[in-house]
Amino acid sequence: MAKVAMTVNGRKVSRECEDRTLLVHFLRDQLALTGTHVGCDTSQCGACVVHMDGKAVKSCSILAAQAAGSEILTIEGLAAGGDLHPVQAAFKANHGLQCGFCTPGMVMTAVDMINRYGAKLDEKTVRENLEGNICRCTGYHNIVKAILAAAEEIGAAGRQAAE
Numbered sequence: 245m246a247k248v249a250m251t252v253n254g255r256k257v258s259r260e261c262e263d264r265t266l267l268v269h270f271l272r273d274q275l276a277l278t279g280t281h282v283g284c285d286t287s288q289c290g291a292c293v294v295h296m297d298g299k300a301v302k303s304c305s306i307l308a309a310q311a312a313g314s315e316i317l318t319i320e321g322l323a324a325g326g327d328l329h330p331v332q333a334a335f336k337a338n339h340g341l342q343c344g345f346c347t348p349g350m351v352m353t354a355v356d357m358i359n360r361y362g363a364k365l366d367e368k369t370v371r372e373n374l375e376g377n378i379c380r381c382t383g384y385h386n387i388v389k390a391i392l393a394a395a396e397e398i399g400a401a402g403r404q405a406a407e
Contacts, residue, residue, distance in 0.1 A: 248308045252277070253321025261308050267301075268292045270308035271318060279319035279348045283378070290377030293349040293356075294318050300356035302376070319348035322355065331355050331394040340390030342381035353377050354391045358398055365395040 248265075249258035252275060259274045271277045271294070280303055283291030287305040294303045295317040322329045328336065331354045341347040357373045358365065370388045379387060 246309050248312050250311050250314050250316055252316045253318055263307070263309060265308045266304055267294070267296075267306045267308050267311050267316075268303040270311075271303060271316070274308075277318050277320050281345055281348060283345065283349075288376075288378065289346070290349040290353060290374075291346050293352040293377070295352060295356060298359075300353050317352075319352060322351065329355065330397050331358065331391070334390040334394035334397065335387070338386050338390035338393055340382070340387045342379075346377060346379045346381075350374070350377050350379065350387055354394065357391065358395045361395070363395065363399040365392060367392065 245260045246263050247258060247260050248270065249256065251257070252271070257275060259270070261270055261274060268280055268282055271280050272282070280294055281291035282304060283289035285304060287302045290302065292303040293300050295301070296306070296311055296314050298315070323332060331351050335341055335347065335351060340350070353374065357370065361369060367388055370391050371384070374384065374387070
């Protein structure tokens with residue numbers, strides 16, 4: 245058993261777990277953060293995407309011990325003060341979800357994408373960056389639309405703040 249300490253959604257946590265425990269299982273089983281989903285167990289579907297030290301990672305491909313000392317952000321930590329994050333709001337407004345299983349991973353991937361590309365995001369870039377996330381319900385059209393809408397809103401908010 246290893247003692248693993250990290251910061252999750254702004255809160256310092258420390259738990260004992262087996263050395264082979266994946267980050268996704270640590271989050272779900274040890275911390276009861278069940279928004280991060282286990283979809284394929286092979287890092288193909290993207291349902292388990294979280295941010296580790298500011299970058300999107302598939303938590304089913306990382307050991308909890310590897311994340312020790314890191315800052316982890318899950319879907320539960322994305323919204324601030326009860327308000328949806330702009331990406332979550334855009335998914336809702338643009339019907340970017342159906343069954344919802346892939347949605348947390350899609351949202352976390354989208355936030356990372358917007359952080360990396362900002363106003364440079366276009367449909368082709370969004371579709372390329374979603375290659376590691378599988379949705380079996382929507383056909384991706386509304387997911388792409390939601391991500392572009394969120395990028396525009398976040399960009400507009402940044403421009404207003406700069407003025």
